[in-house]
Amino acid sequence: QVQLVESGGGLVQAGGSLRLSCAASGRTFSMYAMTWFRQSPGKEREFVATISGNGLYTNYADSMKGRFTISKDNAKNTVYLQMNSLKPEETAVYYCGAKTHYTSNGSGAYEYWGQGTQVTVSS
Numbered sequence: 001q002v003q004l005v006e007s008g009g010g011l012v013q014a015g016g017s018l019r020l021s022c023a024a025s026g027r028t029f030s031m032y033a034m035t036w037f038r039q040s041p042g043k044e045r046e047f048v049a050t051i052s053g054n055g056l057y058t059n060y061a062d063s064m065k066g067r068f069t070i071s072k073d074n075a076k077n078t079v080y081l082q083m084n085s086l087k088p089e090e091t092a093v094y095y096c097g098a099k100t101h102y103t104s105n106g107s108g109a110y111e112y113w114g115q116g117t118q119v120t121v122s123s
Contacts, residue, residue: 002026002112004096009117014088016121020081022096022114030054030074033102035110036081038092038119048094049081052102059104088123 008020022034035050049060049070058070069082079096094117097110 002029002032002098004098004112004114006094006096006114006117009094009119011120011122012086014086014121014123016086017082017084018086018119020083020094020096020117020119022079022081024077024079024098024112026077029077031100032098032112033100034070034072034079035097035099035106036070036079036094037097037106038090038094039116040092043092045095046092047106050102050104050106051079053100057102057104059106083119086119086121088121091120093118 003025006022012018031053033052036048037045038048039045047061051058051070051072055072067085072079096114098112099110
């Protein structure tokens with residue numbers, strides 16, 4: 001069983017930065033690919049970024065490339081999402097998910113989900 005807890009969300013001005021964290025319980029964190037998604041009210045959940053279990057492979061949604069960075073510290077059982085140059089339309093609840101098989105677009109069935117952290121970008 002793995003529990004995921006996101007943190008680091010908050011209110012930031014447009015153009016600002018935030019770093020989200022997703023801390024996992026359990027001793028098998030390194031076997032899980034981790035993905036960040038986001039969801040705004042009235043919109044479908046959107047893929048943000050993903051990283052393989054060993055941290056060697058990453059991929060991002062096109063609109064995040066060059067601004068967001070996903071990283072994974074298996075010693076700390078934590079995955080991070082550094083978000084720079086944030087835009088008001090990126091206001092959403094950001095979720096992390098864990099699954100055993102890495103896919104470059106984050107597709108597939110997820111075994112574990114966090115509760116989400118709210119990110120609000122003001123204009």
